[in-house]
Amino acid sequence: MVDDITPDETLDCRGLSCPMPLLKTKKAVGKMSSGQIIEILGTDPGTKNDLPGFATKNGHEYLGEKEDDGFTRFYLKLK
């Protein structure tokens, strides 16, 4: 299901660890508008818990994640 998503923005958080990916996402999301999709690239295993939690708390839709070459792509749809 996450295979055919075209994100509006891509945020590269590879190499960053908690809490930086989450804070950068929070900041990037603030500059985007409703309904847009953000793609976040990350390598920290913690991000797999943090992003869905962030989405739930803030009412965004967590679309899912997929593994790439040594990193993970996460997708969020803004409320």
Place this chain on the structure above:
Amino acid sequence: MNDQNENSVMFGLLKQGYQTVFMKNWPIWLGGLLIGIMSVITFAWARPWGVAGGLRNWGDWFFNLVGIYHHQPVSPLISTNSILTLGLLWGAFGAALMSKQFAIRMAPPLELIKGVVGGTLMGIGAAMAGGCNVGGFYSALSALSFGGLAMMVGLFVGAYLGLRYIYWELEHLPSGASGGSGAKKKKNAFNWLDVEPYLGVAVFIIAIICAWLYTRQALTKIGGLLLCGIAFGVIIQRCRFCFVRGFRDPFMTGEGEVARAIAISLMISILGFAALKWTGLRGEEVYVTQTFWFGSLVGGIVFGFGMLLSGGCGSGSVWRAGEGQVKLIIAVICFCLSTSLFKALIKSSEGFTSLIGSRVFLPNYLSYKWALVVLFLVLCAYYLIATWNEETDKFIVEI
């Protein structure tokens, strides 16, 4: 049912068990519960859980080796401090392998610098407070030491200041560009991830052999502590349990999950410690750090600020280092060195030692009964305020 069928059912169950334990993260509240129980078991077995003491022992040992310290520290192989911390690292490493989460993760330059500064500050804070978030706060509070509460206040202040810094950095410093992610896989290359669980099993088997070897050397206590440390490592890695989140999240995202888990965990641990001390099975002065109030409070602030920079508390930095995160490995090394040096500095001056503070054992002032009531009220308040903040976002600092 024939044998083959029964075997495959058993195999299925084992596989399912493995998936539950190592493929999914455990809930945070379960981590709190298990840490509380392990904390009591560890104290009943030998001594309270600590992390910074082990790191200091390693720092002392290094400085002795290069000829800067002239006194010989207790060997890291038999120091209980060192063994507990080694166990934590070992357990986290094994659990990360089992769950295919071990990878050498390089970080961008700015992050590495934050690892150096954060680790150094945490080392200084831990030297002042008589321990990190574990020995100076968690175990100290469990041990009914007033210093534990003073450090809790300090940790909040430090975490708040640290978060303000991180927000400032997000605005003003070129955000650390990607440091890239581990090694790029080549096509048809050997896939390490598939082998990791087997290495993990080997890592745990070696641990059990080591514990057995200690027993053979009449060091059963040390061997047991190694296993306790490993249990902490596995629990904490599988829950990704990080004390930083209990102090930072209420200001950052408003989430109170970890704060609640810490509160529950401490309640269990406090009851266990109180039982062991009240009945005289363990000395009353154990882990009542001689740091009230200056050392605990100011050390807490310095430590709290440092843990925000490095992105892991004392225990959190160690388990993340066990997972292969380069920034946290650097933070742990700096922690070892700075905490050893700063402790030596404090010890070298009588004035400084007395400034750091004195032992305050709560039951000496309040009696055991009222000390427990007071601590439980404080923890209930922590639990409730964190939950209330989750609903109202009152304490959140916006970017």
